[in-house]
Amino acid sequence: MRDLLKQHIPNITEEACDKFVAYYELLIDWNTRMNLTAITEPEETVKKHFLDSLAALPFLPENARVADVGTGAGFPSIPLLIMRKDLRFTLVDSLNKRIVFLQEVLKTLGLSAECVHARAEDFGRDPKYRAGFDAAVSRAVAALPTLLELTVPLLKVGAKAYCYKGDVGGELETAKSALHLLHCTAEVMPVASDYGARTLVICTKNAPTPSTYPRKAGMPSKKPL
Ligand code: SAM
Numbered sequence: 001m002r003d004l005l006k007q008h009i010p011n012i013t014e015e016a017c018d019k020f021v022a023y024y025e026l027l028i029d030w031n032t033r034m035n036l037t038a039i040t041e042p043e044e045t046v047k048k049h050f051l052d053s054l055a056a057l058p059f060l061p062e063n064a065r066v067a068d069v070g071t072g073a074g075f076p077s078i079p080l081l082i083m084r085k086d087l088r089f090t091l092v093d094s095l096n097k098r099i100v101f102l103q104e105v106l107k108t109l110g111l112s113a114e115c116v117h118a119r120a121e122d123f124g125r126d127p128k129y130r131a132g133f134d135a136a137v138s139r140a141v142a143a144l145p146t147l148l149e150l151t152v153p154l155l156k157v158g159a160k161a162y163c164y165k166g167d168v169g170g171e172l173e174t175a176k177s178a179l180h181l182l183h184c185t186a187e188v189m190p191v192a193s194d195y196g197a198r199t200l201v202i203c204t205k206n207a208p209t210p211s212t213y214p215r216k217a218g219m220p221s222k223k224p225l
Contacts, residue, residue: 001020001021001024001042001046002017002021004042004043004046005017005020005021005046005050008046008047008050008051009046009050009051009054009083012083016082016083019082019109019110019111020046020050020079020082022108022109023074023078023079023082023105023109024042024045026101026104026105026108027040027045027073028040030101030104034097034098034101036072036073036098036101037049037072037073047193047194047195048195049075049079050079051079052075052076052139052164052191052193052198053075053076053077053078053079053080053139053164054076054079054080054083055076055162055164055191055198055200056076056080056135056137056162056164056200057080057083057084059135059160059162059200059202060080060084060087060135060162061134061135062086063086063087063088064086064087064088064133064134064135065088065090065132065133065134065135066080066087066088066089066090066133066134066135066136066137067089067090067092067123067129067133067135067136067137067151067154068089068090068091068092068136068137068138069092069120069123069136069137069138069141069147069150069151069154070092070093070094070120070138070139070140070141070142070150071091071092071093071098071102072093072095072098072140073098073101073102074091074101074102074105075139075140076137076139076164077089077091077113077137078102078105078109078111080137081111081113082109082111085111088113089113089114090113090114090115090116090129090133091113091114091115091116092116092118092120092123093117094117094118094119094120095117096117099115099116099117102115103115116129119217120141120150120151120214121150121214121215121216121217121218121219121220122217123154124150124151124153124154124213124214125153125214129154130153130154131153131154131155131156131157131208131209132154132156133154133155133156133159134155134156134159135155135159135160135161135162136151136152136154136155136159136160136161136162137161137162137164138150138151138161138162138163138164139163139164140164142220142221143171143174143221143224144163144165144168144171144172144174144175144178144201145174145175145177145178145220145224145225146220146221146224147161147163148161148163148175148178148179148182148184148203148225149178149182149213149214149215149220149224149225150214150220151163151203152182152184152203152205152209152213153182153209153213153214155205156205157205157206157207157208158204158205158206159204159205160202160203160204160205161184161202161203161205162200162201162202163200163201163202163203164198164199164200165198165199165200165201166196166197166198166199167196167197167199168188168199168201171201172186172188172201174224177225178224178225179203181210181213181225182205182209182210182213182225183205183206183207183208183209184203184204184205184206185203185204185206186201186202186203186204187201187202187204188200188201188202189201189202213225
């Protein structure tokens with residue numbers, strides 16, 4: 001695992017290597033008791049989980065407050081936090097078992113982040129969190145129109161949501177209405193990968209989100225904007 005990490009992640013420190021190894025061991029152990037990931041082979045884990053998660057790393061402002069919406073087993077937030085301790089993460093997931101796993105990961109790795117068990121729709125309406133983030137990240141959670149409704153309300157005006165995607169061709173077209181209603185603009189950034197198309201869709205919030213969004217839990221995916 002250490003050799004793979006050094007081979008795939010440029011300039012990785014020994015300390016970061018230790019943390020990725022400990023994270024991998026916890027993932028494999030807890031995965032026997034709960035559904036965390038289908039990817040368990042070391043090289044696949046380094047490439048498809050760890051390295052893939054780091055795609056937004058160069059774009060996140062220093063000391064940024066960042067929300068990871070639908071974090072699951074901690075992707076992309078845990079790899080980002082291992083590499084950038086300045087980032088102030090809030091990890092959100094609707095499945096409490098995954099939040100319990102993430103609390104154990106943070107404790108073992110000696111990292112600090114806030115973990116919240118909530119539906120993103122409710123989280124985005126909570127005044128404690130709404131419009132309070134410098135960035136949002138989200139990977140493998142929903143189609144783009146749904147994902148925009150779950151992430152954009154969390155952002156300060158001028159901040160960006162980094163949506164981790166595969167091939168986004170058609171999806172961007174279907175997100176036109178969501179982009180308009182949520183007052184944001186999107187750009188597509190290809191991510192280097194040797195196992196198929198990977199992209200970051202970077203959405204900038206240009207004005208406050210209308211108070212109607214996000215709609216009540218379930219609606220953003222049932223009736224995408
Ligand atoms: N982001 C992780 C990754 O890339 O491996 C997890 C992806 S997993 C396919 C989707 C995760 O999003 C699950 O953990 C699920 O519980 C969470 N999720 C889906 N819809 C959600 C919502 N509306 N609010 C909060 N979490 C949600």
